[in-house]
Amino acid sequence: MTIPLFSPGVGPLTPEQQQSLNQLLTTLSPEQSAWLCGYMAGVNASGAEPGVLPAAPSDSATEAVPVTVLYGSQTGNSEGIAGDLVEALKGKGVTAELKDMATYKTQNLKKEKQLCVVVSTHGEGDPPDTAMDLHAFLYGRRAPKMDGCSFAVLALGDTSYEHFCKTGQDFDTRLSELGATRLLDRVDCDVDYEEQAEAWIQEVAAKFSASPTSAAPAQAGGTAVPVAPQAAYSKKNPFSAPLLERIHLNGRGSAKDTLHLELSLEGSGLTYEAGDALGVCPVNDPELVAELVTALDANADEDVVTPKGVESFQEALSRTYEITTLTRPFLRAYAEASESKELQGILADATTLNAWMYGRDILDVLNTWPVKGLPTAEFLDMLRKLPPRLYSIASSLEAHPEEVHLTVGVTRYDAHGRSRKGVCSTFLAERVELDETIPVYIDANKNFKLPASVDTPIIMVGPGTGIAPFRAFVEQRELQGDGRNWLFFGDQHFDTDFLYQTEWQQWLSNGVLDRLHVAFSRDQNEKLYVQHRMMENAKDLYGWLEEGAHFYVCGDESRMAHDVHAALISIVEAQGGKSKEDAEAYVKQLQKDRRYQRDVY
């Protein structure tokens, strides 16, 4: 890259700023520097302070910043004290909000300006169960800078234990390390905490009510948000998104392995809407690459010419070509090269070919009909390019700014004496470490979108990983308004395969989700699926459709989507008192009106 660097003393920048800028410039691609140019232009046009990421606009200069009172409670003592503190603050005219660490959204932490923490300690210095996640978050890589936040901590504990009040100490220390200002020294309470706690409450209430932030927050600065030009990242030029989190969604003993992945889009300028997909460019399994190199008796370091230019044979097999899925062109080319009568025979009959290809890959072919001295260039010519994989996005960008979440079913199985791995799913599961980057781009899906009106009811059918876009939908709907939401979910077992169970429970209890019906196919003798639950609720389902509901299906195409489609028609037929033909026409009309949308694979 040859962007000229700034020399010291040139321009208005300080030496430190120059150094930072030079560091950045050396790493930019032409597309990135073009984007940066546009971004700065946008910033200047909007009149915002350059170089400062705009903060959320503050409408009123007199609006007080609320004090957040966070509690982590096992037996209810912390909760009680925190509740008393909120009352005391309100009594002094300070806006205060009581929040349970268990349900506190960690992304809010960086926005906190005034924070009180009441937390107990258990066992060997452990946080209460409800505080574990927040505690881990604070000590994790994603802990935010907390400059400008003032805080106070009350710790509860039992002096008969070795690690007295350790969790409270942890919070106190860590908040300070992250840049927050300690408003008063931490107070550690023993089991007879009442008096100390009451004194602390009074002191905190007095300090916070005297604080200028509470009284009259002065928020200067422009309110306009600069409009960044459309990002240059695309399928051809994917963004390297750091992997922030990888969670296995299935419980112990499950036959499935479903991943929840959180990737950072920070700085990419990439945006998406609920219903869109994320393209992921995988890297092939190095073991399989090595086996192919061996089977071909080739040199992994040999330079080869690929559509990307010159790269090593190993690199080409790893990143450029698809080396698993068998294609007919490959088989035909290989049959020619190998002059195998047997393979030519298999190719001659479509039925035989289909049966033979099932569960087999390119390595099987090489091992079955080895070709001595097959030139690497000739072999690569037989392969197709490694295609990116598309995954329905499982998050709302508004709910998780600068992040994108995926729900990925990991494919692993044994066939024909070898264990097989899905290319992209095992890449995401096994071959990317946290903080490493994954090449991604947004693949917009205009045909899978929430209704234009936030009041339109929606019905979602998403068994298995088909649940992904509906998590995004419900997150989005939670932010938008009161439209009714109805979800059908299914998988194998209730105990281990209820994907995002606690999130759905939360949305049920706070009313975002109106109805949830689940079908776990293997928890009873007869197999039960989502379409059975639809049929059980036929009357209401038809009622929702008649009221204008949109109907969405995501997941397996071959069976589920087909069965759901059939169930939908029979529901309309029975509940609408229609003939089969009229019911089919009704459903067809739903599709034409874009009220019946599918994202199936």
Added chain:
Amino acid sequence: MPDKILDLSKPVPEDHEHVEHIKEASDYLRGTIVEGLNDPITGAIASDDTQLTKFHGSYMQDDRELRNERRHSKLEPAYSFMIRVRVPGGICSAEQYLDMDRIANTLANKTLKLTTRQAFQFHGVVKRNLKPLMQGIIRAKMDSIAACGDVNRNVMCNPNPYQSEVHQEVYDACCAISDHLTPNTSAYYEIWMDGEKVEGTPKFRTETGGDDEPIYTRRYLPRKFKIAVAIPPNNDVDIFANDIGLIAIEKDGNLEGFNVAVGGGMGMTHGMPETYPRLASVIGFASTDRIVEVCEAIMTIQRDYGCRTNRKHARFKYTIDDYGLEFIKDEIASRTGTALDETRDYSFDNNGDQYGWLKGTNGKWNLTLFIEGGRVKDTKSLKLMTALREIAEECGECDFRLTGNQNLMIGNISEADKENIEAKLKAYKIGEYGGLSGLRRNSIACVALPTCGLAMAESERYLPTLITKIEDICETVGLRDDDIVIRMTGCPNGCGRPYLGEIGFVGKAPGKYNLYLGAGFAGERLNKLYRENINETQILDELKPILESYAKEREEGERFGDFTIRQGYVKATVEGKDFHA
């Protein structure tokens, strides 16, 4: 006369415990249990209903070891239910035992826990299996109502194998008390059996029908209530740990009546000296024909005067210490019309089980088997569950008796069956008691981790290992065969009656225990705190010199608990109130 705390003419006062409000609003223990059972989105039931299912014999629990992992996976805790089956006096038929075995293997976690109160417990029952399991229990002509909750729990009676006639009379009294004090609500059969009544289930022996609770009222008791009956000299049911302890008094082989002891209870809370274990006080004698009404009178005193504003102060033991024994005696006299008679002489000499074969006065054999931690299960090395199932299948005439020490007695065995059983035990290598140390055969451990929500430390899964290490010390100093009562619980609530252990362990944190010493061998004296919050190494370091000294310096026949007091390791606990002194 103090005012009664229970006043049904007024709403539940604001300052009464939340559970009091739940009971009042529950419509005789219904709540929203049915709705919760039918909710497919969660494996749990509503929080308030978990208080009510206790009265039905079930605790909702979760696998605590999976909590964090599952929360991280966005899954709710791995909820399951524990179900406790009442077995008044601890005796069931071989056929009923087979029903329990089948239920455990099809609907629970393939184990049976024999509890310290002569009940069966099923563990790991997921919500969708709860109702089928309850139906299985009821079809076996047993029940789980009042196995937990603020009611009279399973009535215990020592399964005395050698005084057959007296035992039968005492056992009959035990069942009569149990029947009389069983809650009356029809909610139990309504919820679990869809209203179907099964002939022969205990409740229907005395059923009056309807939803009134003539004894309990709609608010039930302030706290759990426990009754046990013992035939001296054996105190294996630890009667002094009960709200009512009855001591059978016989003359020339005939039962005359019972000495009545009141106000025992184990539970306390760490860091709260106002909570303490207390042993029951013997207050008089009642003849057999009066015993049911006396028990009712005592229980209703507690119903009326027991504290309902603080569950940590709501057991009968605190009512007694608040009002005094004289008040209790006067109330009994006024409620039954007659005062208790003078206490008769009695004496207990142990609270353990006698293992092996014993012949009863009726000529039938009885066999007591040691069941470590009360857990009946199959492991790779020991097929205990299979062996007991085969015995029950092949010896249908015998009965199965649960002891207060979590052990199992097979009773009423004919000579022919005895041979069969001996062969079976040999084949499965069960009951080789020569190998058991004096410590191990006198051990009790509660369930604790991973399922018990109260546990702060391991118990059932850990005590066997700890005993092995203490055995090494005993072996060295020559105490291997000496009976020493050793008990462990994972929390201070006292399921394993730890405060009656000559060596008692109460969990404080993972791997950390309070060590108590000095209880009486026959369950007649509480122990006292010796060391607080110590780990395994410290436990062994503390016990080693005491055991060494006991081996060398004990007097003839002196028990370990008595020795630790004489040598000044701890002071004797004379009454509950000085437990912490």
